[in-house]
Amino acid sequence: MAGPLGKDLLGLASLSAEQITLVLDTAVPFREISERAIKKVPTLRGATIVNLFFEASTRTRISFEFAEKRLSADTVNVAVAGSSVSKGETLVDTARNLEAMKIDMVVIRHGASGAAKFLAERIESNVINAGDGTNEHPTQGLLDLLTLRSRLGTLAGQRICIVGDVLHSRVARSNIWGLKKLGAEVAVCGPRSLLPNAIGEMGVTVFDRVEQAIEWADALNVLRLQLERMQAGYIPSLREYNRVFGVTRARLERSPRDLIILHPGPMNRGVEIDSDVADGPHSVILEQVTNGVAVRMAVLYLLAGGRPELAEAAKRGGA
Amino acid sequence: MRDLLLRGGRIVDPSQGMDAVGDVLLRDGRVEDCGGTLGTPDGAEILECGGLIVAPGLIDVHIHLREPGREDVETVATGAHSAAVGGFTGVCAMPNTKPVTDNQAVVGFVKRQGEAAGFARVYPYGAISVGQRGNTLAEFAEMVDAGAVAFSDDGRPVESAQLMRTALEYARAFNVPIAEHCEDMTLAHGGSMNEGLMSAMLGLKGIPAEAEEIYVIRDILLAKRTGGHIHLCHLSTKGSVELVRWGKERGVNVTAEVCSHHISLTEDAVDGYNTNAKMNPPLRTQADIDALQQGLADGTIDLLVTDHAPHHYDEKEREFADAPNGIVGLETALGINCTYLVHPGVLTLSQLVDAMSCKPARVFHVPGGTLQRGSVGDVTVFDPTRSWTVDPAKFRSKGRNTPYGGYDLQGQARCTVVGGRIVYRAAD
Numbered sequence: 001m002a003g004p005l006g007k008d009l010l011g012l013a014s015l016s017a018e019q020i021t022l023v024l025d026t027a028v029p030f031r032e033i034s035e036r037a038i039k040k041v042p043t044l045r046g047a048t049i050v051n052l053f054f055e056a057s058t059r060t061r062i063s064f065e066f067a068e069k070r071l072s073a074d075t076v077n078v079a080v081a082g083s084s085v086s087k088g089e090t091l092v093d094t095a096r097n098l099e100a101m102k103i104d105m106v107v108i109r110h111g112a113s114g115a116a117k118f119l120a121e122r123i124e125s126n127v128i129n130a131g132d133g134t135n136e137h138p139t140q141g142l143l144d145l146l147t148l149r150s151r152l153g154t155l156a157g158q159r160i161c162i163v164g165d166v167l168h169s170r171v172a173r174s175n176i177w178g179l180k181k182l183g184a185e186v187a188v189c190g191p192r193s194l195l196p197n198a199i200g201e202m203g204v205t206v207f208d209r210v211e212q213a214i215e216w217a218d219a220l221n222v223l224r225l226q227l228e229r230m231q232a233g234y235i236p237s238l239r240e241y242n243r244v245f246g247v248t249r250a251r252l253e254r255s256p257r258d259l260i261i262l263h264p265g266p267m268n269r270g271v272e273i274d275s276d277v278a279d280g281p282h283s284v285i286l287e288q289v290t291n292g293v294a295v296r297m298a299v300l301y302l303l304a305g306g307r308p309e310l311a312e313a314a315k316r317g318g319a
Numbered sequence: 320m321r322d323l324l325l326r327g328g329r330i331v332d333p334s335q336g337m338d339a340v341g342d343v344l345l346r347d348g349r350v351e352d353c354g355g356t357l358g359t360p361d362g363a364e365i366l367e368c369g370g371l372i373v374a375p376g377l378i379d380v381h382i383h384l385r386e387p388g389r390e391d392v393e394t395v396a397t398g399a400h401s402a403a404v405g406g407f408t409g410v411c412a413m414p415n416t417k418p419v420t421d422n423q424a425v426v427g428f429v430k431r432q433g434e435a436a437g438f439a440r441v442y443p444y445g446a447i448s449v450g451q452r453g454n455t456l457a458e459f460a461e462m463v464d465a466g467a468v469a470f471s472d473d474g475r476p477v478e479s480a481q482l483m484r485t486a487l488e489y490a491r492a493f494n495v496p497i498a499e500h501c502e503d504m505t506l507a508h509g510g511s512m513n514e515g516l517m518s519a520m521l522g523l524k525g526i527p528a529e530a531e532e533i534y535v536i537r538d539i540l541l542a543k544r545t546g547g548h549i550h551l552c553h554l555s556t557k558g559s560v561e562l563v564r565w566g567k568e569r570g571v572n573v574t575a576e577v578c579s580h581h582i583s584l585t586e587d588a589v590d591g592y593n594t595n596a597k598m599n600p601p602l603r604t605q606a607d608i609d610a611l612q613q614g615l616a617d618g619t620i621d622l623l624v625t626d627h628a629p630h631h632y633d634e635k636e637r638e639f640a641d642a643p644n645g646i647v648g649l650e651t652a653l654g655i656n657c658t659y660l661v662h663p664g665v666l667t668l669s670q671l672v673d674a675m676s677c678k679p680a681r682v683f684h685v686p687g688g689t690l691q692r693g694s695v696g697d698v699t700v701f702d703p704t705r706s707w708t709v710d711p712a713k714f715r716s717k718g719r720n721t722p723y724g725g726y727d728l729q730g731q732a733r734c735t736v737v738g739g740r741i742v743y744r745a746a747d
């Protein structure tokens with residue numbers, strides 16, 4: 001049965017502003033559960049969830065696993081190494097085999113854009129995209145939205161700049177879709193070789209200098225700069241990247257307002273972000289991690305057919 | 320063989336400047352007479368063509384038949400059958416087989432398989448370089464003797480400008496085109512669709528138009544230098560059309576083709592990661608479609624082709640970036656071309672027949688492309704307005720990979736005649 005989000009969570013591009021807001025509102029009471037001594041509710045008791053990770057991931061997988069366990073679901077982790085996938089099994093066969101074991105949900109992380117959608121179209125179970133190639137990472141986008149909303153009150157009219165390798169970033173795409181739907185102004189900043197050519201047509205502003213971005217923005221979402229980008233020749237060196245695009249304390253001091261600094265992790269300290277920023281007063285990076293579990297609990301709850309009333313009750317409770 | 324009288328159709332044959340209702344009589348595999356009301360010889364088979372177009376047989380100079388090597392995907396026989404159903408009386412088969420068609424033995428094999436199948440005529444391409452590896456020129460002379468009508472490393476470009484120059488020079492003696500797959504591999508590397516808004520939104524690596532255009536102008540310049548005949552395969556961008564126009568204005572021996580999908584679909588067809596809309600070169604934008612259609616109308620683009628590329632169902636049933644390039648096209652081309660070119664008024668029926676029959680025969684120096692007396696008896700009878708819905712399950716090709724499944728098209732072959740013999744006749 002399809003809940004308020006439909007069968008699957010594949011990306012923020014396909015969600016309405018109302019659906020996104022519903023997830024954020026639902027996440028608020030779930031955040032409270034994680035503060036309790038007994039961090040467990042019976043919401044998904046008896047449900048079976050497979051965490052199917054074709055790419056290495058520590059933080060996202062653990063976050064999903066905590067979310068599942070705190071909702072009392074039974075979970076199985078499948079990592080690509082040691083599974084039949086490494087023996088050449090196709091994605092569609094993997095999916096069908098999982099389905100035959102009568103599971104309820106699949107959380108999939110995969111290196112190919114569109115892989116989550118591919119899976120969702122071929123199995124009955126709910127599918128949650130935990131990152132597909134360079135397309136989307138919707139739960140990351142949602143936790144970024146929740147973190148920003150908690151800090152800023154509302155996203156409408158706020159200015160958010162995504163800094164770094166937007167070309168290869170699924171986090172960037174989920175942020176762009178989600179932020180725009182909630183009425184924020186979105187900009188990107190990075191070397192032009194790491195921005196899609198057509199990024200302007202997606203309705204975002206482009207800054208060539210991080211100083212301009214800092215002057216403009218209410219919040220920066222600083223993306224991880226993958227070492228491989230330098231090896232593939234997109235930028236000359238990490239050193240130069242840090243000198244031109246690095247988010248440093250000296251640069252932040254020139255901001256006219258109290259900037260909020262997000263980072264999806266894992267960080268390359270001294271490359272895209274300096275330690276005194278990551279650990280400093282502007283940073284909400286650990287808040288993001290906390291919110292990640294709550295957002296994922298909300299998504300699991302809503303996909304399992306959970307009622308939106310929880311969000312309503314939470315709002316009435318003033319959360 | 321019995322005489323065959325095609326009676327009362329509208330004969331559209333631009334090679335003779337003919338567009339009039341009349342009869343065509345085929346005898347001993349050749350055109351005995353064409354035009355006007357012809358008497359019925361004793362014992363002749365009569366094909367009533369009233370309300371239909373009677374045209375010189377359609378020829379597709381760019382298809383992939385997968386034999387030898389991938390007979391599970393397509394054989395020469397199934398491909399030639401598919402061609403006949405689509406109204407084609409002749410096809411040129413690309414050499415990226417396994418083993419590569421880079422020697423007289425494989426060329427002869429493909430040709431014989433075509434003859435044995437007895438559907439559309441099959442003309443093999445030979446590879447430009449040994450193994451299509453781009454290093455050493457393959458043995459053109461022997462392959463021409465064995466039946467090769469052109470040379471290409473299609474599937475990949477000839478990366479060395481020096482090798483391309485040599486190929487253009489060496490081929491001059493045989494009067495055959497060198498057909499280039501234009502793609503700068505360093506720019507296209509890892510790309511799986513057009514670079515633009517859609518690739519940015521889907522998070523797929525794009526292939527910029529310049530990857531094609533850089534090779535288009537390089538090859539035009541090399542043809543200008545050598546006097547060789549460069550034929551540019553499956554052009555997909557506005558810039559390419561402008562560059563070909565530039566070359567033709569300067570008298571360069573350049574010809575060019577466009578695929579039916581590139582004049583009818585944009586990159587939007589990829590949305591949702593539709594692997595049946597994945598091909599190389601990729602689907603581009605409406606501005607590109609407009610320029611390609613205009614190029615066809617003004618003759619800058621010479622030919623319409625399919626780039627028929629069958630793949631196994633399993634190979635397309637996977638992650639977009641990992642799925643193979645290409646779609647089948649032989650059985651949909653005529654319908655697409657009528658629907659997207661003739662009915663909107665981009666091309667007249669005469670121009671369509673010119674781009675699908677007369678010019679292919681002329682550019683590739685193969686028989687047909689005309690219904691003049693004495694020419695081969697290859698005829699396509701089609702209904703340019705007949706509506707039908709594409710159902711891939713009904714294809715005679717082994718391939719089902721098409722983005723047109725469920726499309727309503729207007730225009731369909733009704734009868735295909737090769738060498739005076741009916742090789743396909745629509746059942747309904």
